Amino acid sequence: xxxxxxxxxxxxxxxLNKLVRAxxxxxNSTIRGVKITGDFFIYPEDFLEEIERxxxxxxxxxxxxxxxxxxxxxxxxxxxxxxxxxxxxxxxEAVARAGAKQRQ
Amino acid sequence: MEGRVFRLVEHSDEPFMNMAVxxxxxxxxxxxxxxxxxxxxxxxxxxxxxxxxxxxxxEVDIEEALRLGVPVIRRITGGxxxxxxxxxxxxxxxxEGLFGREIVKSYRRIASFIIEALRILGVDASFEGIxxxxxxxLKVSGNAQTRRKGIIxxxxxxLISPSSLFSLLKISGEKQKxxxxxxVGFLDAMIKGDNSFDYSFDYLFDRLADxxxxxxxxxxxxxxxxxxxxxxxxxxxxxxDEKYRTEEWNMRR
Numbered sequence: 001x002x003x004x005x006x007x008x009x010x011x012x013x014x015x016l017n018k019l020v021r022a023x024x025x026x027x028n029s030t031i032r033g034v035k036i037t038g039d040f041f042i043y044p045e046d047f048l049e050e051i052e053r054x055x056x057x058x059x060x061x062x063x064x065x066x067x068x069x070x071x072x073x074x075x076x077x078x079x080x081x082x083x084x085x086x087x088x089x090x091x092x093e094a095v096a097r098a099g100a101k102q103r104q
Numbered sequence: 105m106e107g108r109v110f111r112l113v114e115h116s117d118e119p120f121m122n123m124a125v126x127x128x129x130x131x132x133x134x135x136x137x138x139x140x141x142x143x144x145x146x147x148x149x150x151x152x153x154x155x156x157x158x159x160x161x162x163e164v165d166i167e168e169a170l171r172l173g174v175p176v177i178r179r180i181t182g183g184x185x186x187x188x189x190x191x192x193x194x195x196x197x198x199x200e201g202l203f204g205r206e207i208v209k210s211y212r213r214i215a216s217f218i219i220e221a222l223r224i225l226g227v228d229a230s231f232e233g234i235x236x237x238x239x240x241x242l243k244v245s246g247n248a249q250t251r252r253k254g255i256i257x258x259x260x261x262x263l264i265s266p267s268s269l270f271s272l273l274k275i276s277g278e279k280q281k282x283x284x285x286x287x288v289g290f291l292d293a294m295i296k297g298d299n300s301f302d303y304s305f306d307y308l309f310d311r312l313a314d315x316x317x318x319x320x321x322x323x324x325x326x327x328x329x330x331x332x333x334x335x336x337x338x339x340x341x342x343x344x345d346e347k348y349r350t351e352e353w354n355m356r357r
Contacts (some may be wrong), residue, residue, distance in 0.1 A: 016233060018184075021162065037159040037357050039184035041234075043207060043251060045156055084182075084207050085234050 005032060010097025018085035022094035029060045034095065040086035047081040055095065065096040110198070111330035112317065113143040119151035119175045119188070124343035127180055128336045129197045130250075130257040138336065140198035142320055142327060144313050150189035150269055151175045155182045155248065160355050165272050174269060178354045181259065183235060183248035189267040190305055192312050194218075195259035200251060202324075211235045211247060214258055218245060221319035225311060227294045235260075242289025264308050265292045 004027065011021040018040035025033040034055045042048050054071045058064065072088035117125060122145060132138035154163050156179055163185040164176050196214060203210035215231045222229040222239070229245075232238045237245035247260030270288075292308055321327050332340075347353045 018234070021159065035159075035357065037157055037162065039155050039158060039182070041182035041207065041248070042157065045180075045182070045250065048157060082207055 008098040008101045010094045010099070010101065011038075012090055012094040012097060014087065014090045014093075017087065017090055020086055020090045020094040022091065022098045024095060024098045026060055026099075031055055031058045031060065031095075031099075036091060036094070038086065041082075041084035042086065043082045043084070047079065050075060050079075051091065058095075060099045064099045065092045068092040068095045108140065108202070108325045110320070110325045110327050111139050111141045112327040113141055113330055113332055114145065114313070115143060115332055116145040116148060118148045119177055120344040120348040121340055122147055122151075122188075122193070123153065123177050123179060123348050124340040125332065125336070126195045126197075126257060126259055127343050127347075128340040129195070129332070130180075130252060130255060131339065132333065132336050133197045133199075134253040134255040138197075138333060140202070140325070141196070141330075142317075143195045143197075144316060145193050145195075146191070146309060147188040147193070149175075150187070150267070151177055152185060152187055152269075152272055153177050153179045154185045154354075156180055156250070157182050157357065158185060159357050163274055165274060169272050172269070172272075174272060176354055177348050178356065179248065179259075181248035181250045181257065184246060185273050186246060186261050187267060187269055187273055188261065189269050190263075190265040192262045192264060192309055192316075193259060194262075194316060195257065197255065197257050200254050200256050203256060207249070207251075208234060210256065211249070211258075214249075215245075215247065217319045217323045218247075218260070218262070218316065220323055221312070221315040222291070224315040224318060225291075225295050226297065227291065239289055239291075239294055242287055244289050244291055244294070262312060263288055263290050264312065265305055266290055 005025050007025050009023045013019045019038040021037045023035040024031050034052045051072055054075050058067050069088045069092040129141055152164050169176050203213045212231055215237055219229045229237050229239045235247045236243050245260055245262045249256055249258035
């Protein structure tokens with residue numbers, strides 16, 4: 001890996017849903033870590049950590065939003081988790097907004 | 105619902121213990137060592153609580169809170185940041201069979217007893233969004249729940265009077281764009297109506313508590329006055345020390 005890791009942040013609030021904020025750490029145009037915060041609800045709560053984990057390795061740039069959405073949907077489908085006030089689309093938008101702030 | 109009775113606990117405490125007691129009640133109920141409970145309480149000192157998934161730094165002016173000695177405590181429930189000052193807090197612990205497994209619906213069902221309590225006081229409130237209660241588009245109550253082993257813990261707040269500490273809460277740019285978030289209302293003026301008499305906070309708190317108890321008894325289940333068990337209090341003390349007082353927990357996101 002060359003190049004320093006960079007931190008970026010994006011937030012999004014879907015109509016009728018809660019605020020979702022994504023803080024991402026990336027290097028070489030690849031997401032290394034994601035932190036999602038906001039006033040939403042997820043049951044069970046530790047499912048959010050699974051969501052965050054499943055986004056590691058996603059490439060920044062074109063197709064970022066679609067890939068984030070696809071991964072979260074796949075993860076959610078195979079679980080009993082309930083997302084309340086937050087959706088895969090909303091998380092994808094917040095991550096994409098963070099990714100769009102890349103200035104390197 | 106037949107035969108179901110709730111224990112009524114009116115136990116108010118300092119901030120860390122308030123959150124610890126709710127969790128201890130949930131644990132005790134989940135382990136079959138306590139029954140269904142309605143707790144009504146206030147905060148002996150002002151505090152800010154943040155939702156389980158929120159960023160402490162982003163939601164609260166931490167430096168100012170520190171300067172003022174107002175603790176910032178992460179809840180085990182999701183939802184938004186709440187200033188606990190000049191308000192009433194309730195918590196409900198019960199099996200999810202009573203309000204259903206579907207979380208969105210259960211918020212609405214639980215809110216109905218609060219809306220009815222406000223109606224008793226002459227305030228026309230309604231449910232809004234996922235977990236809010238509003239009066240004339242102003243949010244007067246926020247509610248949050250979690251579940252463990254088939255048991256619900258829902259706690260929520262009813263704003264009684266304005267507080268100068270509201271400025272400790274930050275409102276994000278994205279949230280300001282929506283109509284929710286920034287606009288809150290206070291029940292003191294709404295209960296008072298055209299009456300020019302000044303009611304004390306304590307008087308309003310008691311009236312609100314009475315209305316909640318009445319509404320709960322007639323809409324959800326009869327209440328039997330009770331106390332926390334010794335075990336719950338000891339467990340709450342441990343949770344307060346090992347979790348709610350720690351930076352590791354409160355600043356984890």
